[in-house]
Amino acid sequence: MPDTGQRGRARQRRNRPGRWLAYLFLGLGAAVMVVPFVASVANSLKNFAQYVAVPPIWVPDPPAWSNYSQVWERAPFGLYAWNSFLIATLAVVGNVVTSAMVGHALARMKLPGKEVLLAAALGTLMLPTVVTIIPNFILYKHLGWLDTMLPLVVPYWLATPFGIFLMRQTFLAIPRDFEEAAALDGANPWQVFWRVHMPLAKPALATLGVFTFMASWGAVLEPTIYLTSPEKYTLPIGVMSLQGQFMGNDQLVTAAALMSLVPMLLLFLLAQRYFVRGAMASGLKG
Amino acid sequence: MTTIEDRVEQGRRPSLGDGRRDGGERPGFGQRAWATVFAFPYLAHLVVLTAWPVLALAYFSLTDYDTLSSPRWVGLDNFRRLFGDEAFWRSLLNTAYFAVLFVPTQTILALLLAVALNQRLRWISWLRSAYFVPVVSSWVVVGYVADAVFNPQFGMANTVLGWLGLPPATWLQSPVLVIPTLALVAVWKGVGYMMVLFLAGLQNIPEELYEAAKIDGASAWQRFRRVTLPGISGTTFLVLVLSTITTLQAFEQVYVMTGPMRGQPAGQPNGASEMTVLFMYQQGFEFFNMGYASAVAWVLFALIFILTMVQLRLQKKWVHYA
Numbered sequence: 001m002p003d004t005g006q007r008g009r010a011r012q013r014r015n016r017p018g019r020w021l022a023y024l025f026l027g028l029g030a031a032v033m034v035v036p037f038v039a040s041v042a043n044s045l046k047n048f049a050q051y052v053a054v055p056p057i058w059v060p061d062p063p064a065w066s067n068y069s070q071v072w073e074r075a076p077f078g079l080y081a082w083n084s085f086l087i088a089t090l091a092v093v094g095n096v097v098t099s100a101m102v103g104h105a106l107a108r109m110k111l112p113g114k115e116v117l118l119a120a121a122l123g124t125l126m127l128p129t130v131v132t133i134i135p136n137f138i139l140y141k142h143l144g145w146l147d148t149m150l151p152l153v154v155p156y157w158l159a160t161p162f163g164i165f166l167m168r169q170t171f172l173a174i175p176r177d178f179e180e181a182a183a184l185d186g187a188n189p190w191q192v193f194w195r196v197h198m199p200l201a202k203p204a205l206a207t208l209g210v211f212t213f214m215a216s217w218g219a220v221l222e223p224t225i226y227l228t229s230p231e232k233y234t235l236p237i238g239v240m241s242l243q244g245q246f247m248g249n250d251q252l253v254t255a256a257a258l259m260s261l262v263p264m265l266l267l268f269l270l271a272q273r274y275f276v277r278g279a280m281a282s283g284l285k286g
Numbered sequence: 287m288t289t290i291e292d293r294v295e296q297g298r299r300p301s302l303g304d305g306r307r308d309g310g311e312r313p314g315f316g317q318r319a320w321a322t323v324f325a326f327p328y329l330a331h332l333v334v335l336t337a338w339p340v341l342a343l344a345y346f347s348l349t350d351y352d353t354l355s356s357p358r359w360v361g362l363d364n365f366r367r368l369f370g371d372e373a374f375w376r377s378l379l380n381t382a383y384f385a386v387l388f389v390p391t392q393t394i395l396a397l398l399l400a401v402a403l404n405q406r407l408r409w410i411s412w413l414r415s416a417y418f419v420p421v422v423s424s425w426v427v428v429g430y431v432a433d434a435v436f437n438p439q440f441g442m443a444n445t446v447l448g449w450l451g452l453p454p455a456t457w458l459q460s461p462v463l464v465i466p467t468l469a470l471v472a473v474w475k476g477v478g479y480m481m482v483l484f485l486a487g488l489q490n491i492p493e494e495l496y497e498a499a500k501i502d503g504a505s506a507w508q509r510f511r512r513v514t515l516p517g518i519s520g521t522t523f524l525v526l527v528l529s530t531i532t533t534l535q536a537f538e539q540v541y542v543m544t545g546p547m548r549g550q551p552a553g554q555p556n557g558a559s560e561m562t563v564l565f566m567y568q569q570g571f572e573f574f575n576m577g578y579a580s581a582v583a584w585v586l587f588a589l590i591f592i593l594t595m596v597q598l599r600l601q602k603k604w605v606h607y608a
Contacts, residue, residue, distance in 0.1 A: 018506060022402040029399060030416040033474070037419065039434035039442055056440035098327035105324035110317045117328065124336050126594050130535045130563045131587045132335065134570050134579050135342035139334075141353060158331035189320040218424030220538040225571055236426040240546045250433070257430040261423055268422045272415060275422065279482040 044068070044255035051251040067255045075245055077256060079231060080238030085263070087152050087234060088216040094157035095212040096205050102159045103167025104193050108179070121161045129221060137225060151226045152219070152234075156212065163208050166281050170204035171197060207278040210271050217264055235260040343587075347580035357577065364581040374582065376557065377565040380465060384561065385533040387469035393525050396477050400484030401514065417478030425475075425538040429547045432471045458543060461558035468559060472539060476532070480525050487521030488514070527597040534589055537563040562586060 043051060045063035071077050105111050106118060140151045174197060182196045198205070223234045233241060239256045246252045268275060322329075347364055349357035368374055403414060420428060435442050436457040444454040457467045491513065499509045515522075544559045545552025553560035553568070562582065570579030 019405070019407065022405065022407065025402050026399065026407070026413050029395075030413050033416045033420060033478070035442075036431045036435050036474075040431040043430075043434050052440065054439055056442075056445065101324045101326075102328040105321045105328075109321035109324060111321035111325055112318060117325065117332075120332055120336065121328075124331070126590055127336060127339065127587070128531075128535050128590065130537060130566070131343070131583050131590070132339035134566075134576055134583055135339040135346065136335070137570070138342060138346070138351075138353065138576065139338060155331075155335060157327065158335060159327040164328060189317070189324075193324070214422055218422075218426075220425055220542060221567075224541075236424050239426050240542065243546060243549055250430075254430045254433070257427050261427045264422050264424070265419070268418065269415075272411075272418075275418060276414075276482055279421075279479050280486040282483070 040254055041258060043251055044258055046251045048249055048251065051249075064251070067252055068259065071242075071252055071256045071259065074252075075238075075242050075256070076231065077238070077259070080233050080235045081260070081263075083149070083232060083238075084217060084235040084260075087149050088213050090149075090153045091156040091216040092209050092212045094153065095160055095163050096209050098157055098159040099163025099208060100167045100171075100198060100201065100205065101193070102164045103169075104171050104197060106164065107168045107171035108197070109189070121164050124161045133221065133225065140226065146226060147228045147232060148226075149232070152216070152222055156216070160212075162211070162282065166204055166208055166278075167201065169281075170201045174200050203274070203277065206271060207274045207281065210267060210274045211278045213267060214264065214275075343580050343583055346577050347584055349577045351576040352574045353576055354574075360577065364578050365584075367578065368581045368585070373557065373560065374562075374565060377560045377562045380559065381534065381536070381561045384465050384469055384472075384536065385530055387466055388472050388533055389526060389529045391469070392473045392477050392480055392529055393522065395473065396480035396525065397484050397518075397522070399477065399481045400488055401510070403481070404485060404488045414478075414482075417481055419478075420475040421478045423475070425542045426547075428471065428475050428539075429542045432474075432543065433547070436467055436471075458548075458559075459555055461555050464544065464555065464559045468539060468543060471543070472536070475539075476529070480529065483525055484518060484521055487518040491517035523597070523600070527593060531590055531593055534586060534593070535563060536561055537567060540564050541567070 039058075042058060042060060044067055045065065046057065046060040046067075047064045050057045050060045050064075106114055111117070136151070137146075140146055143150075145151050145154075178196050178200070179192045182192045187195065218236060219234070220236050223237045227233055227237065230238075230241060239253060239260055242253045242256055243250075346357060348359060348361060350360045350363075351357035399417065403410060407413070420431075423431070433441065438444065438454065438456040438459060441457070443457065447454055455463055458464050495513045495517070496509055499513050504512065540559055540561050541552045541564060544550075544554050548554070551568075551572075553564055563586065566579045566582040566586070569575045569582060
């Protein structure tokens with residue numbers, strides 16, 4: 001976060017009580033954020049008797065570590081994880097490449113009807129998934145795409161409005177000198193885009209990538225509607241389907257749900273600043 | 287921004303895309319052709335994911351369609367039926383109730399957190415991360431994490447109520463508490479995101495304004511009231527509209543937390559948490575009344591459209607840019 005450095009420190013010294021108040025408030029808030037996760041980790045390490053015990057047992061002793069291996073052994077958890085991973089990766093690659101292409105066309109190329117396209121992108125923002133899901137379901141049904149991963153991947157290969165805005169903004173800010181040098185070397189527009197502009201846009205690409213991954217990894221509505229065979233399930237709907245399979249052993253389903261968070265959490269810890277940047281970018285429209 | 291760019295572009299005639307070697311005249315390799323190639327994914331998007339849904343929605347909402355037999359024209363019957371459908375009105379009321387609880391709570395908390403975070407504190411990045419973890423968690427994860435708190439038999443919330451000498455509650459299984467509980471969990475999941483939006487807004491307020499206010503002897507509260515609040519009115523407005531639009535689309539949370547997770551149809555108990563998108567989902571994908579569900583989609587679209595228009599209109603009038 002761009003901090004105010006010196007000025008911030010000066011403010012800090014003058015505002016002792018305010019600072020303690022801030023710490024107290026933030027600390028309490030952070031506890032409210034984290035404690036439920038800790039409690040659910042504890043839940044995932046209970047055996048059934050401990051899980052349903054009243055009054056509740058907070059720290060399971062001994063912890064039932066085997067809950068986690070059971071999820072892998074008794075359910076196709078690995079398969080769900082693989083499906084999620086494959087779909088999310090394809091979605092990320094598709095959205096990053098195509099949104100960058102379109103953003104590039106809108107920012108740097110002579111495109112007839114550019115203004116119309118930009119206005120249309122704003123209009124498309126007003127058509128969220130919940131509005132378009134019925135006609136799209138009918139379309140995919142006629143294309144024979146139901147119960148395949150295509151409806152979960154192909155839309156990302158057609159660029160998303162958020163991606164287009166973000167990449168257009170980014171490419172507008174790149175100085176012209178680079179592409180002119182490249183053009184002198186005889187590069188065609190694709191080469192300029194791919195070899196000159198894309199490397200310069202890495203932070204924005206990473207931002208778009210992590211946001212696409214998050215959207216795809218966590219999606220519930222689309223997989224619920226489009227996937228019917230259990231062996232094609234992604235993690236969120238796969239985990240929910242374990243509810244029936246484990247017959248009330250919610251501690252196992254909790255373990256599965258928490259495991260489905262791990263890749264997302266790792267990505268977040270590694271790429272935190274891109275998540276923050278993306279959140280800020282979504283606010284730039286205002 | 288666009289216009290300046292465009293002018294610069296027009297000023298430089300023999301620019302890049304013409305590719306010095308082909309002079310820009312060769313068909314198929316001219317600058318416009320290249321630009322069209324680059325824009326192609328979005329042109330396809332506009333046809334398949336924008337034009338098709340809108341036109342198809344218009345058509346199917348005037349038909350009776352179960353996806354197996356071909357659509358049967360019924361005119362405005364779906365809309366007539368919809369506006370007389372008590373379950374639909376109830377779902378709209380539930381959505382509004384959820385929004386009334388969720389939007390202000392999340393906005394105020396996000397603002398307070400951002401103000402507290404907008405100073406040089408130790409552990410600041412860890413604190414900020416803590417608020418962002420629920421944001422990156424899927425609703426399925428959040429559903430199970432929330433169960434550790436709101437499970438009526440062995441959740442923490444009832445233990446805390448017990449310490450306070452209050453009777454236990456059944457939370458998501460209570461017709462009275464289900465929507466407030468959902469709103470509370472939604473705030474928990476979303477507040478970190480909105481907090482970051484506010485942080486971005488706060489950092490755009492020039493430090494000089496605070497210094498000037500201090501010199502004039504303004505108290506901390508006065509500085510907040512007279513400098514911070516006007517300075518972030520744009521962000522506040524955006525957060526309010528974004529949260530309201532999100533609420534209108536709320537599906538995954540309600541579906542996960544009131545339905546499959548508990549091994550029951552969503553919207554329980556007894557339709558108390560039935561919201562508009564869930565109503566549409568059930569009509570379309572459980573009862574296969576695609577025509578009827580399309581009519582609901584129109585209502586959702588109209589509401590989102592109106593909200594966005596209100597945003598664009600009022601932004602200029604109300605918002606005070608620092």
